[in-house]
Amino acid sequence: GAVVSQHPSWVICKSGTSVKIECRSLDFQATTMFWYRQFPKQSLMLMATSNEGSKATYEQGVEKDKFLINHASLTLSTLTVTSAHPEDSSFYICSAPKTSGRSPGELFFGEGSRLTVL
Amino acid sequence: QKEVEQNSGPLSVPEGAIASLNCTYSDRGSQSFFWYRQYSGKSPELIMSIYSNGDKEDGRFTAQLNKASQYVSLLIRDSQPSDSATYLCAVNQAGTALIFGKGTTLSVSS
Numbered sequence: 001g002a003v004v005s006q007h008p009s010w011v012i013c014k015s016g017t018s019v020k021i022e023c024r025s026l027d028f029q030a031t032t033m034f035w036y037r038q039f040p041k042q043s044l045m046l047m048a049t050s051n052e053g054s055k056a057t058y059e060q061g062v063e064k065d066k067f068l069i070n071h072a073s074l075t076l077s078t079l080t081v082t083s084a085h086p087e088d089s090s091f092y093i094c095s096a097p098k099t100s101g102r103s104p105g106e107l108f109f110g111e112g113s114r115l116t117v118l
Numbered sequence: 119q120k121e122v123e124q125n126s127g128p129l130s131v132p133e134g135a136i137a138s139l140n141c142t143y144s145d146r147g148s149q150s151f152f153w154y155r156q157y158s159g160k161s162p163e164l165i166m167s168i169y170s171n172g173d174k175e176d177g178r179f180t181a182q183l184n185k186a187s188q189y190v191s192l193l194i195r196d197s198q199p200s201d202s203a204t205y206l207c208a209v210n211q212a213g214t215a216l217i218f219g220k221g222t223t224l225s226v227s228s
Binding site: 032034036042043044045046049091093095097103104105106107109110111112114 | 149150152159160161162163164167169206210211212213214215216217218219220221
């Protein structure tokens with residue numbers, strides 16, 4: 001079963017509104033979560049690293065004031081797209097590092113959230 | 119800039135054939151190497167992980183790693199139409215985010 005749960009799986013909103021996407025780790029604690037964005041026929045691009053109890057680290061070119069990340073607990077990270085515009089329409093995917101077993105570097109991925117901004 | 123390069127394809131193979139997918143990476147410090155499969159509109163799912171030079175086999179899948187050449191490959195034997203998807207190569211160092219290639223689209227015809 002899923003070990004990282006992401007919600008909502010899809011959302012449609014009007015331009016100028018804000019949308020919050022939640023990412024939860026199930027049955028394990030995630031001090032770090034990674035947020036990716038994927039445009040059609042493109043690869044996954046890392047947006048930011050979410051750190052529990054501290055500020056997120058954003059990749060170059062990602063507006064931190066537009067994409068607000070809150071990692072309030074060891075099992076929950078949220079991404080809020082503020083004042084969304086059509087160009088923000090994309091597939092947003094969160095992930096968390098696997099912390100047990102013998103697969104260093106492996107990430108668990110959420111189901112993804114398809115955002116469409118009208 | 120850490121980069122992962124893949125041929126975008128599409129790679130077309132007949133059912134039952136071997137599909138060969140290739141990937142190169144720029145960061146010599148990379149420690150972990152992964153192949154993910156992604157269906158349209160879905161999140162990636164892990165196919166193979168490899169950490170040491172050489173081959174690693176799992177069922178119909180074989181991953182190959184050559185750190186000196188900074189090269190990773192995935193072979194799919196006895197390809198099935200259900201294998202048709204986009205295959206993403208990804209690398210990282212332990213504890214860091216995965217860097218993905220653009221993916222290779224595989225089409226297996228019956």
